[in-house]
Amino acid sequence: MDDRELLDIICPVLGGEACSDDCAVLPEIKGIPVVSTDMLHETTDFPSGMTNWQIGWMAIAVTISDLASMGALPKYLTLAIGLDREDRLNDIIHGAQECCLKFGSQYVGGDLDAHTELTLVSTGIGVVTDGKPVRRSGARPGDLVGVTGIQGRAMAGLKGDRRYWRDLCEPSPRVLEGIAIRQAGATSMMDISDGLAISVHDIMKASGVGCELSRSEIPCLPDYKPDEALMMALFGGGDFELLFTISSIDRQILPKGTSIIGAVTEKQEILLDGNLLPAEGYRHNWNH
Structure with missing residues (x-):
């Protein structure tokens, strides 16, 4: 053909x-x-x-x-x-x-x-239509750091766990959650396509700030050993959840399914329980 x-x-x-x-002819936006x-x-x-x-x-x-x-x-x-x-x-x-x-x-x-x-x-x-888009660059010291959903599902699917195969192959964008988080007053936001750790680095770098995350607050897969589940949550890509920052006052109207995992700091370091969190995750690499 x-x-x-x-x-x-x-x-x-x-x-x-x-x-x-x-060309597609679109109505006035x-x-x-x-x-x-x-x-x-x-x-x-x-x-x-x-x-x-x-x-x-x-x-x-x-x-x-x-x-x-x-x-x-x-x-x-x-x-x-x-x-x-x-x-x-x-x-x-x-x-x-x-x-x-x-x-x-x-x-x-x-x-x-x-x-x-x-x-x-x-x-x-x-x-x-009812405000301004949320960019990566608006996080401020004192804001809280939040995520939607459970992290690490796509990596579990990639590792061969058939329970999470559809999470890997049929990601579900968080459209309604993104709108609700924006309306709640999010100061910055991005999707977690390449893994939580590297996404945190990206959003904090864009905002010129740092943050400290709490391991115990990161929503991980409950049916894996804690250390393995955390590694998949931090460094596995493909979940397409949302990472955002928001003031402590505005957090009261966040939608269900969100978790607060840390706080934004003035010092430009990314810490997990007081230790430096490496900027690791999925990277597009052109070096052969």
Whole structure:
């Protein structure tokens, strides 16, 4: 099949408007728009054993997670696909479409090409209509450090624990939580895609502050030995939970499912129970 014939697979899923023009025509966006783009490659981003449906889901989910980290509502997604085999397209498109629908956004088009390695590039537009997006750079000394969810689930799945395989392959962006945390008064926020420890370093560096975390407050998997569960929580990526800072007063209206794990300090050190926490986690490395 050539690319025009492959469109016959895409159009019944997305609708004719998403396939008929070179650009998606969007209605006027009311509020503050936020935009994010992610590129995923099969060898580095899709664990062996993932279905093509899950690959499509993940390609959209990682971008929606970025929008959620700003406290934005995802509105429109595009997906460019570098396809290594044409028989994979149908399931990829359905997985991407279902992820969009799950989180209230529209899959409005993209691009399609042949590629030696399956590569997906998703772009998302979100909007904040009742305030301002939450950036990484607003943490202040005295703020509390919080997270959503239980950390380490995706790493458990990657290590072969079938109970957490879907957590790894079908991440669920924290859209409603991100909006609620923003509305509660978060001073900074980001998603935890590369692991908690390195994300804490990222957000504190952007804000020019440090923090001290409490090991006992980090929500870890209860069915693993404590030390192993902590290591997965700190250094395993792929959970796509949210990391945020907030004042002690505003914490009273945080949504359920959040945990306070520490406090922001003026001294630019990242400590766990008084010891330096290394900036380790998943890193994109171009040195070969």
